[in-house]
Amino acid sequence: MNIHIENILKDLEKDNFQAYLLTQFTNVEYISNYKPTSFAFCIIQENPIIYASGMDMELANRDSSIEVKEFESFDVMVGELKKEGIKNLAIEPTLPYSTYVRFRDDFTIDSKNYIDAQRMIKTPDEIEKITKATEIAQKSFLQLDIYNNGGSEKEVAFDLVRYMIENGAEKESFDTIVTSGANSSLPHAIPQAKSLEEPILIDWGAIFEGYCSDNTRTMVYTESQQEIWNIVAESHDKAIKAIKPGMKCCEVDKVARDIISDYGYGDKFIHSTGHSLGLDIHETPGFSLRDETIIKEGMVITVEPGIYLEGEFGVRLEDTVHITKRGNVIGDLPLNI
Amino acid sequence: MNIHIENILKDLEKDNFQAYLLTQFTNVEYISNYKPTSFAFCIIQENPIIYASGMDMELANRDSSIEVKEFESFDVMVGELKKEGIKNLAIEPTLPYSTYVRFRDDFTIDSKNYIDAQRMIKTPDEIEKITKATEIAQKSFLQLDIYNNGGSEKEVAFDLVRYMIENGAEKESFDTIVTSGANSSLPHAIPQAKSLEEPILIDWGAIFEGYCSDNTRTMVYTESQQEIWNIVAESHDKAIKAIKPGMKCCEVDKVARDIISDYGYGDKFIHSTGHSLGLDIHETPGFSLRDETIIKEGMVITVEPGIYLEGEFGVRLEDTVHITKRGNVIGDLPLNI
Numbered sequence: 119m120n121i122h123i124e125n126i127l128k129d130l131e132k133d134n135f136q137a138y139l140l141t142q143f144t145n146v147e148y149i150s151n152y153k154p155t156s157f158a159f160c161i162i163q164e165n166p167i168i169y170a171s172g173m174d175m176e177l178a179n180r181d182s183s184i185e186v187k188e189f190e191s192f193d194v195m196v197g198e199l200k201k202e203g204i205k206n207l208a209i210e211p212t213l214p215y216s217t218y219v220r221f222r223d224d225f226t227i228d229s230k231n232y233i234d235a236q237r238m239i240k241t242p243d244e245i246e247k248i249t250k251a252t253e254i255a256q257k258s259f260l261q262l263d264i265y266n267n268g269g270s271e272k273e274v275a276f277d278l279v280r281y282m283i284e285n286g287a288e289k290e291s292f293d294t295i296v297t298s299g300a301n302s303s304l305p306h307a308i309p310q311a312k313s314l315e316e317p318i319l320i321d322w323g324a325i326f327e328g329y330c331s332d333n334t335r336t337m338v339y340t341e342s343q344q345e346i347w348n349i350v351a352e353s354h355d356k357a358i359k360a361i362k363p364g365m366k367c368c369e370v371d372k373v374a375r376d377i378i379s380d381y382g383y384g385d386k387f388i389h390s391t392g393h394s395l396g397l398d399i400h401e402t403p404g405f406s407l408r409d410e411t412i413i414k415e416g417m418v419i420t421v422e423p424g425i426y427l428e429g430e431f432g433v434r435l436e437d438t439v440h441i442t443k444r445g446n447v448i449g450d451l452p453l454n455i
Numbered sequence: 456m457n458i459h460i461e462n463i464l465k466d467l468e469k470d471n472f473q474a475y476l477l478t479q480f481t482n483v484e485y486i487s488n489y490k491p492t493s494f495a496f497c498i499i500q501e502n503p504i505i506y507a508s509g510m511d512m513e514l515a516n517r518d519s520s521i522e523v524k525e526f527e528s529f530d531v532m533v534g535e536l537k538k539e540g541i542k543n544l545a546i547e548p549t550l551p552y553s554t555y556v557r558f559r560d561d562f563t564i565d566s567k568n569y570i571d572a573q574r575m576i577k578t579p580d581e582i583e584k585i586t587k588a589t590e591i592a593q594k595s596f597l598q599l600d601i602y603n604n605g606g607s608e609k610e611v612a613f614d615l616v617r618y619m620i621e622n623g624a625e626k627e628s629f630d631t632i633v634t635s636g637a638n639s640s641l642p643h644a645i646p647q648a649k650s651l652e653e654p655i656l657i658d659w660g661a662i663f664e665g666y667c668s669d670n671t672r673t674m675v676y677t678e679s680q681q682e683i684w685n686i687v688a689e690s691h692d693k694a695i696k697a698i699k700p701g702m703k704c705c706e707v708d709k710v711a712r713d714i715i716s717d718y719g720y721g722d723k724f725i726h727s728t729g730h731s732l733g734l735d736i737h738e739t740p741g742f743s744l745r746d747e748t749i750i751k752e753g754m755v756i757t758v759e760p761g762i763y764l765e766g767e768f769g770v771r772l773e774d775t776v777h778i779t780k781r782g783n784v785i786g787d788l789p790l791n792i
Contacts, residue, residue: 214550342612
């Protein structure tokens, strides 16, 4: 039995639950190494089991480290759980309401963050994969020849994905953002079929063996753009320098936000300072206003302050930080490129 | 006020609910034309409103046809709903349990399929976009030169996505499947960095103005592969021919499945016969064993029977069908290519 399951069994015992139901694909993958392509129900109990879709059975039997049965119906699954004497069922917080309804009449249910709590702390093997994903992504970025190919935002985004795949990525870790000019004030801008304007903001990442990377760079060209860039860079650098195990996540957000606020742009920093990543591009905890999670060694969290001037432009700078005794930036791509 | 909102208001009145909460990005987009890039809460009531993330406010204000406010907290949102006298709240079935919990103490809640029910029936404008997406995808497929580029599965998949984007797609409508040889028996195989073997199964689609397409073709090379292909093609053709408004969805599944079963491969057809598509690649209803939905004009549903011989190979053939007085295949790509 793997360590993740052992830990969850301890959590369950402590809280007096007899089983834990997971359906998120990356949670099932984290537990069993089988990543569903259709629905799956992973039930962690003394004898952990996955109920998989018929179309996934070949894949599940090949990849899963725990027992797999073919899902027949909710009635059958609920019946088997009851036969094992399960009365108290913990569920993952993201479980869809319509699935919850299938269980609520037969079990005492509450949602628990056991799985997120474990996924927060990355193993050396996970760190290695995130590092490799970051290296692929950064190497690919440096292969871009932004102006000489006369490309549009969309074409540059496409080139970047192509390089990442050629360099060994499974795929991009999210829709690659290449935005420029006034559109760069949209934090999640969609690349357009228009020639690049200035500044140019690129937010991109690769997936390597299931694990994500995430970086942002903004290339500025005028004095006023450079002025904003300098503030964001100061916020980025000082926040990273401040990171230490034992602090609260919100305290890192405050370091980043206070710098931007001191320059008078507090209301233009319209998102949190960072998010964890791993099998998913967005995981918990995050460097945000209200996240009181204590920072621990082994966490991997982005630092990505930004200033967004609607109708003008936006600047964001992002690195991914592996926390040991301090915050270590993963990869070696300069901020100023 | 748009027709979608008007219809939902009628549904609410009929069932004695005062508001309907939606959070799925494509549901919010369907209602308001604003597609969230972070979280959003869309509340349909007499005065419909969207609570959007701060980082999305510029985008939401630009795109939304209904009022947008910046989300502050669940407490504020719940307080405003109560101030408007809302006591009974309908929610979308996919709402995460952890979000449901934020509302359950203040409102009488039940999940309702109002939005899915509307999205089932496509408008002429939606049909046009799905058709255009299909045309882009099929044209791109024909540009592939599968053997001459000496490419791997992964490279062929990448070429196909590149052609789709060059031909005007926003992006692929799901992770493009290019699989070959024994791996083709995995319905959702991931393209590998290995040279193509035989047979070759390609399952791909484009997104055009938000709308998805979906097709599968399998190229076979041996007599035994051709034999299986012929059975799947017969199942595909006869199921499409059988489609008529007024039938139940499961009856179309039965037509497709019976043919494959008659040839002795019933247990090798390990998924349902088809799914609806639109803003999402998987929508309801589906041509499946238990879906009793009555087929209506305006639905767009795939027909994609398959036979999967573990350790040997798989064959799937898929077209997307627009239902009028009968089932009309969208696009004109031959099955036999």
